[in-house]
Amino acid sequence: MTERQQPRPGEAVYIISVAARLAGVHPQTLRIYERKGLIEPYRTPGGTRRYSQDDLERLATIADLTAAGVNLEGVRRILELEMENRRLRDQVGRLRRLLAEAEERIAGRPAGETVVRTVGVVRRRHLPDILRPGIERLLEG
Amino acid sequence: MTERQQPRPGEAVYIISVAARLAGVHPQTLRIYERKGLIEPYRTPGGTRRYSQDDLERLATIADLTAAGVNLEGVRRILELEMENRRLRDQVGRLRRLLAEAEERIAGRPAGETVVRTVGVVRRRHLPDILRPGIERLLEG
DNA sequence: TTGCTCCTCACGTCACGTGAGGTGGC
DNA sequence: TTGCTCCTCACGTCACGTGAGGTGGC
Numbered sequence: 526m527t528e529r530q531q532p533r534p535g536e537a538v539y540i541i542s543v544a545a546r547l548a549g550v551h552p553q554t555l556r557i558y559e560r561k562g563l564i565e566p567y568r569t570p571g572g573t574r575r576y577s578q579d580d581l582e583r584l585a586t587i588a589d590l591t592a593a594g595v596n597l598e599g600v601r602r603i604l605e606l607e608m609e610n611r612r613l614r615d616q617v618g619r620l621r622r623l624l625a626e627a628e629e630r631i632a633g634r635p636a637g638e639t640v641v642r643t644v645g646v647v648r649r650r651h652l653p654d655i656l657r658p659g660i661e662r663l664l665e666g
Numbered sequence: 667m668t669e670r671q672q673p674r675p676g677e678a679v680y681i682i683s684v685a686a687r688l689a690g691v692h693p694q695t696l697r698i699y700e701r702k703g704l705i706e707p708y709r710t711p712g713g714t715r716r717y718s719q720d721d722l723e724r725l726a727t728i729a730d731l732t733a734a735g736v737n738l739e740g741v742r743r744i745l746e747l748e749m750e751n752r753r754l755r756d757q758v759g760r761l762r763r764l765l766a767e768a769e770e771r772i773a774g775r776p777a778g779e780t781v782v783r784t785v786g787v788v789r790r791r792h793l794p795d796i797l798r799p800g801i802e803r804l805l806e807g
Numbered sequence: 808t809t810g811c812t813c814c815t816c817a818c819g820t821c822a823c824g825t826g827a828g829g830t831g832g833c
Numbered sequence: 834t835t836g837c838t839c840c841t842c843a844c845g846t847c848a849c850g851t852g853a854g855g856t857g858g859c
Contacts, residue, residue: 599740613754620761
């Protein structure tokens with residue numbers, strides 16, 4: 526029994542004829558795509574191209590775009606912009622999570638549920654803003 | 667004396683021959699761009715096209731892209747992606763500002779500078795997280 | 808040897824820009 | 834009337850895909 530039957534998505538396994546058949550294009554077309562900077566397959570030490578599953582997905586995107594009438598320079602730029610776009614979306618997601626977290630911390634657990642150990646006395650207007658809502662509620666309760 | 671000498675950027679002022687000259691292209695080219703959905707000039711009630719300064723800037727971008735070898739379908743999609751991209755960047759900026767603001771509120775004024783009025787007693791592990799660092803410092807001090 | 812790989816070159820097709828041609832309203 | 838606008842159609846050019854042709858290494 527081998528350990529893995531499926532190659533990893535980034536693993537370069539397909540020679541050009543297989544990749545072309547899987548992508549539904551002419552092998553020469555793949556060479557053109559490479560020359561135009563749309564795709565960069567791994568090269569074996571001998572110099573032959575090897576395509577990964579990730580490459581095939583990229584080729585599917587390229588096929589969609591060219592079928593829609595975009596030429597290769599357009600495809601190249603669109604792929605770049607879409608990558609940047611994904612990066613920005615990720616960043617928005619991360620920032621939103623951080624912000625939600627921060628706001629939760631600000632809202633805090635309702636201070637009314639706990640009481641604070643005696644430490645000393647402070648004039649109410651010197652309370653740090655962050656403590657004020659909870660403290661005010663405690664003093665009223 | 668008139669109030670304004672310059673049209674607003676979005677104001678449709680140029681007829682097609684002028685817009686074409688300013689953009690450095692054939693008037694017929696502008697009609698093609700419109701048919702392909704790259705630009706949508708205002709139309710007078712009589713049906714003639716009127717281009718704004720904003721339209722001219724868009725035309726400059728289109729000129730850059732086509733000069734770089736992108737065809738019109740590619741240009742159309744790139745313009746869309748770039749708009750979405752700008753929107754995302756703005757959103758990242760907004761979220762960053764909000765997050766910085768929230769973190770500033772969380773940091774607050776150092777609790778060590780004040781002491782909290784006696785309210786009662788609480789077991790230390792029941793302290794709200796938001797109060798803990800300041801309180802801990804007070805108890806040590 | 809066979810079947811692949813590598814490359815370059817040539818041809819057919821199509822998109823785009825330009826211009827001609829004919830129309831109509833300020 | 835002149836000079837613009839509107840439109841459609843045709844032609845030249847160029848990018849892209851396909852295939853041929855010749856090479857070399859498993």
